[in-house]
Amino acid sequence: MRRGRCRARSASGPPRPRPDVKTSRPTSAGPATPPARCGCSRPPAGTATCCANRMSPAWPTAWRAPCPPCDEPAVPRPDGRGTAPCDPTIESIPMQTTESALPPKRPALWRDRRFLWLCAAWFCSILGQQTALIALPWLVLQLGGDGLALGLIVTAMELPRAVFIIVGGAVADRHSPRRVFQCSLLCCAALLAALGLATHGGGLPLALLYPFAAAMGVIAAFTGPSAAALLPNTVPEAQLQQANSCFMAVNQLTLLAGPALAGALIAMPGVRAGDGLGLAFLLGAACFLAGSLLLTRLPVSRPADAPPRQSAAGILRAIGRGAAWTWGDATLRALFFYWAVIAFLTAGPIQIGLPLLVRDALRLDAGHFGTLLSSQAAGSLLGMALLAALPARALGRLGWMVFCVDGLMGALIIGLGLSGDFVASSAMMCLIGLLGGLVQVRLMAWIQSRIPSDMRGRVMSFLMFMMAAVTPLSTTLAGLILASAPVRGLYAGAGLALMAIAVLALSSARLRGIGAPEKTGDVRPVHSLQTGD
Incomplete structure (x- = not known):
């Protein structure tokens, strides 16, 4: 007898029953007992396959006990009744498998039509x-604005976004994220079309x-949270990082x-500056309109575990529950404050x-x-490609x-800020994008998987609120600095402060532990996430 090989019967005759090993033959009393795994690591001469790791439901033959004598140790039985040692007298019997026994196969993302339509939109x-x-900053500079005027224009855009973004997250959770996203894109298309026509005609005051x-x-206060909540509702959680x-x-x-x-449209040779800016705004309007039309291909759906629709008065209560959940997660809270800085x-x-x-x-x-x-975008693409190619252990x-x-x-x-050469500046922007691409996918997938599905819109809106609230302060302060200091000094101060904040974050054990396996006591109960009780 060859070691490490399986055979159906011993050479001495028919198989002898074992009192300590239950057979898996079906009886009239009920279904067959689950077979034990095979302890051999080499395949038998027949049609079955033995593996010391696990038994696939797709195998045509199941083994009630380990195969003939080998060096492999005894393995636990699937029914939890001790171990099944190697025994040459135990035979194999056919086991019929059905499609229901097989694990469901998820289609690849590139075959998922809903995901493809969402990507196109x-x-x-x-x-x-x-x-x-x-186009907007260049229009401000063309109309005679300076750094302070540009800062105030950006502040006028970011301040309403900060005020309404939490309401936008609650609306995205209360209604369909697809509908909220689609309506916001239509509004953006209308505004950019009007600005493009006004710029093309000339005489637009600052x-x-x-x-x-x-x-x-x-409008951006409703666009961001609805888009952030739409992707997790479209793909399964197991494919969320890939999506x-x-x-x-x-x-x-x-x-x-x-x-x-x-930039090519604005600086097009032989075209008046206002006409180039007008074409850029009209191109943006056409893109928003196309995205809104593509979203019509997605069905209006809500998560299976989503709470019932609330009244208009319940939006504030929903915001309060989302704020309480976000504040209760100490790691997420610290990360959000770090991002705001x-x-x-x-x-x-x-x-x-x-x-x-x-x-x-x-x-x-x-x-x-x-x-x-x-x-910068080219560097980000390269960083994402490196992230997909490198193993997780290499990233730390x-x-x-x-x-x-x-x-x-x-x-x-x-x-x-110190560079005076365009090629060197482009190279540094490419490196900035590469570093950002390495961390964006991992970090966003970690955050989305940490948030329950019925609160993703609200929790992501809190992150966007914190970032939107500090942006007007940053742009206004930058405009004031540029009114009396050179732009190179602004870049030097911002870079030094960013390095100092990163060092302080590394000194925090909670922030350093982002991505590490959580202890059992740190897992928050699921029932409190949906009810808020």
Whole structure:
């Protein structure tokens, strides 16, 4: 007899029954007893396959006990009744399998039509947003505004967004996130079309940009939370990280194409400056309209565990429950406060300082401004590709990774402000995007998996609220600084502060432990998440 091999019968004759091993033959009294796993690591000569790890339900033969004598130790029985030692006298019997016994197979994301329609709508909406973000600062500068005027315009956009964003999250949870997202895209398309026509006609005063920016901010308060809640409601939780990776890749593709396209339209040779800006705004309106039409392909659905619809008066109670849950998660609370500080340090230099850096320090036009932002997007795509290629162990713990990356970004921001060469500036923007791409997918998937499905809109709106609340302060402060100091000094101060905050975050054991397995006592009960009791 060969060791490590399975055989159905012993050479001495028919199989002998064992008193300590129950057979798996079906009887009239009931179904068969679950068979024990095979202890051998080599396949038999017959049709069955033995494996010391587990028994697949797809095998045509199940083994009631381990195979003939081998060096493998006894293994536990699936029914929990001790172990089944190796015995050459125990035979195998056929086991019929059905489709219901097999685990359900999830279709690949690229075959999921709902996910594909959502990706297409997301691509169009982000492309419209990027064209507007490139054209609006250049329009302010063209109309005679300085750094302070640009800061006030951005403040007029971000302040209403900060005020209404929590309401937008509650509305996204109370109604369909798809409908809220679709209506907000239609409103954005209407506003950008009106601004594009006014810019193309000429004679647009700078004062009219303030109410326009405020209206865009109110709409953005509903766009962000509804989009953040729509993706987890579209794909299964097991595919959430892969879906986030695809969304981040689509986002970076639009960041790569949108700024370059808008900058090329604005700086188009032989075209009046106002006409180029008008075309950029009209392109953004068309993108928002296309995204809204693509969302009609998604059915209006709500999560299976979502609470019943509330009355209008219950929105405040829903916001209160979401705030209580967010505040009760100490790790998430600390991370949200950290992000708010990072947004305060980076919003002003990027949104206010970068256009002035391109125009005043580098002496370049809107096309080069768009190229810098496209370089950052190209680096983000490369970072996401590296994240998909590298094993999880090579990336280390998520907390350490996030804060070390932020420290390196601070050093790159300092170098960006001191650089006088466009190629070097593009390279540093590419590195900033690469570092951001390495952490965005992992961190967003960790946050979304931590939040219950019926509260994702509200909790994500709290994060957006904190970032939106500090952005007007950052842009206003940046405008005041630029009124009396050079733009290079703004970048140097922001980079040094970012490095200091990252070092302080690394000194916190709670923040360093982000991504580590949680202890049993740290898991919060699920029933309190949905009822708020």
